[in-house]
Amino acid sequence: MIEPFASLVAPFVEFGFMRRALAGCLALSVSAPPVGVFLTLRRMSLMSDAMSHAILPGAAAGFLVAGLSLPAMTLGGLVAGLAVALLAGAVTRATVVREDANLAAFYLISLAGGVLLVSLRGSQIDLMHFLFGSVLALDDAALMLLGGISTLTLAALAVIYRPLVLECVDPLFLRTVSRGGGPVHLAFLALVVVNLVGGFQALGTLLAVGLMLLPAVAARFWARDLGGLIPVSMLIAAIASVAGLSLSYRFDLPSGPAIVLAAGALYVASMLAGPRDGLLRRLARPRHLEA
Amino acid sequence: MSARPAQPDPIRLVGLTLGYDRHPAVHHLDGTVRAGDLLALVGPNGAGKSTLLKGMAGEIRCLDGRIERAGAIAYMPQADEIDRSFPLSVLDLAGMGLWRRAGAWRSLNRHRAAIEAALATVGLEGFEARPVGTLSGGQFRRALFARLILQDCPVVLLDEPFTGIDARTVEDLLALLRRWHGEGRTVVAALHDLGQVQAHFPTTLLLARAPVSWGPTARVLTPENLARARALSEAWDEDAAICAGPRASGGHAHDHGAHAPGDHHHHEDAA
Numbered sequence: 001m002i003e004p005f006a007s008l009v010a011p012f013v014e015f016g017f018m019r020r021a022l023a024g025c026l027a028l029s030v031s032a033p034p035v036g037v038f039l040t041l042r043r044m045s046l047m048s049d050a051m052s053h054a055i056l057p058g059a060a061a062g063f064l065v066a067g068l069s070l071p072a073m074t075l076g077g078l079v080a081g082l083a084v085a086l087l088a089g090a091v092t093r094a095t096v097v098r099e100d101a102n103l104a105a106f107y108l109i110s111l112a113g114g115v116l117l118v119s120l121r122g123s124q125i126d127l128m129h130f131l132f133g134s135v136l137a138l139d140d141a142a143l144m145l146l147g148g149i150s151t152l153t154l155a156a157l158a159v160i161y162r163p164l165v166l167e168c169v170d171p172l173f174l175r176t177v178s179r180g181g182g183p184v185h186l187a188f189l190a191l192v193v194v195n196l197v198g199g200f201q202a203l204g205t206l207l208a209v210g211l212m213l214l215p216a217v218a219a220r221f222w223a224r225d226l227g228g229l230i231p232v233s234m235l236i237a238a239i240a241s242v243a244g245l246s247l248s249y250r251f252d253l254p255s256g257p258a259i260v261l262a263a264g265a266l267y268v269a270s271m272l273a274g275p276r277d278g279l280l281r282r283l284a285r286p287r288h289l290e291a
Numbered sequence: 292m293s294a295r296p297a298q299p300d301p302i303r304l305v306g307l308t309l310g311y312d313r314h315p316a317v318h319h320l321d322g323t324v325r326a327g328d329l330l331a332l333v334g335p336n337g338a339g340k341s342t343l344l345k346g347m348a349g350e351i352r353c354l355d356g357r358i359e360r361a362g363a364i365a366y367m368p369q370a371d372e373i374d375r376s377f378p379l380s381v382l383d384l385a386g387m388g389l390w391r392r393a394g395a396w397r398s399l400n401r402h403r404a405a406i407e408a409a410l411a412t413v414g415l416e417g418f419e420a421r422p423v424g425t426l427s428g429g430q431f432r433r434a435l436f437a438r439l440i441l442q443d444c445p446v447v448l449l450d451e452p453f454t455g456i457d458a459r460t461v462e463d464l465l466a467l468l469r470r471w472h473g474e475g476r477t478v479v480a481a482l483h484d485l486g487q488v489q490a491h492f493p494t495t496l497l498l499a500r501a502p503v504s505w506g507p508t509a510r511v512l513t514p515e516n517l518a519r520a521r522a523l524s525e526a527w528d529e530d531a532a533i534c535a536g537p538r539a540s541g542g543h544a545h546d547h548g549a550h551a552p553g554d555h556h557h558h559e560d561a562a
């Protein structure tokens with residue numbers, strides 16, 4: 001008889017690389033989902049997808065210069081992502097074209113540049129590493145990076161929380177009372193980029209978005225206000241990390257996709273059974289109240 | 292009013308032209324909103340009332356001339372950009388008005404009584420914990436008024452503030468405007484209900500892109516002036532010629548010290 005709890009824990013007890021993977025994913029689980037919560041509330045969910053593509057040329061440039069080196073690729077990704085975010089933000093403020101359109105324009109330019117760079121020198125295997133990451137091979141430097149990103153994100157969110165909420169709800173009002181709207185918006189975009197760069201170490205560019213958005217979207221079926229959404233999204237991400245890593249170990253699956261699929265399964269379950277507007281609750285249709 | 296200590300004029304308009312894509316929506320407007328004014332902006336649709344308020348709030352750039360502003364200005368737009376699906380309570384929405392005092396980090400807890408009092412003033416007691424998305428259009432507007440109360444600004448700009456609000460609440464809010472007026476605050480409101488304007492607003496600016504008349508309400512809202520405002524074209528002429536009027540780029544051509552109280556610039560050449 002297999003003990004379910006023991007089989008869940010065993011791989012992490014037995015193998016150091018599993019513990020490292022878990023630590024990295026948990027660090028990402030407390031920082032990326034809150035950013036995702038704000039993205040979904042701003043109806044910018046797809047923006048993170050665009051940004052994850054925008055990071056590619058920077059990472060590729062780092063790879064071309066220094067090979068498969070973490071600092072070079074991270075720095076390249078940060079520079080490319082921040083450049084796209086800042087340029088799109090600046091053009092949006094200076095012209096009448098909306099931010100999503102500007103972002104689309106800049107990320108397409110960036111992505112095409114990245115594909116060009118990778119194809120100039122890289123092989124297919126290198127590209128796969130970009131796209132799907134290597135969570136089972138996190139070294140000390142990568143763990144430090146993930147921990148640092150997590151710390152930075154939580155501290156920054158605490159500092160810009162109120163103006164960020166105001167900027168989401170009523171940007172015009174924030175403009176009339178403070179000049180902070182622009183810097184806060186850019187700081188938030190920078191957090192998106194930083195978390196995606198962190199995520200692409202662990203999960204790869206394509207799947208980094210998954211751990212940012214799926215828990216955030218799933219949380220909407222459990223909590224109503226920000227005070228609930230943020231912790232619930234963190235919890236869902238943490239559960240997805242543990243479950244995904246266990247499953248990937250047990251069934252010999254690639255770990256990045258396993259984690260994101262676990263988060264996807266939690267999203268579907270939340271959508272069906274969540275107490276806030278879950279589909280099953282809709283079917284039940286309880287009797288209305290008196291007032 | 293002349294007995295009061297001289298306060299700086301909160302808003303001065305100098306040769307002001309505001310508009311979109313070089314087409315003026317407010318044309319060659321001069322005048323001063325004085326401290327303590329309760330001023331109604333009246334005019335047909337497309338007359339430039341909202342544009343003028345946006346300009347006063349600093350939301351759009353002047354095509355020509357300038358707006359001189361002194362001090363903090365609170366602005367309630369006609370069509371707000373507020374995302375009402377955002378999970379925010381009525382208490383938090385109204386509490387935004389405390390930004391100048393609480394800033395980004397200080398706690399709102401010790402202001403809770405003030406927020407509740409402001410909500411009670413607009414008839415929203417008991418709504419504190421409700422998400423803003425569950426309010427009706429008129430209730431939401433009232434919550435914005437509560438925020439305005441908490442902003443506690445010396446100058447308040449309101450763009451059709453009573454749209455969608457029931458009669459009883461409008462009475463309450465008009466009483467609030469009168470109270471602000473009594474406290475010496477400056478209130479500028481764009482309105483369509485002439486009866487309301489005549490009953491509650493001592494001064495009126497009748498606007499039809501160009502100013503038709505600016506002064507005491509009884510002298511502004513005459514049948515002739517209203518007919519003139521209606522007659523002024525609302526059309527946007529795609530091939531309009533470049534305006535040959537004087538550019539108001541710098542000089543102080545206007546003497547602001549010499550006016551009797553309530554006597555504003557009258558633009559009689561409105562064509």
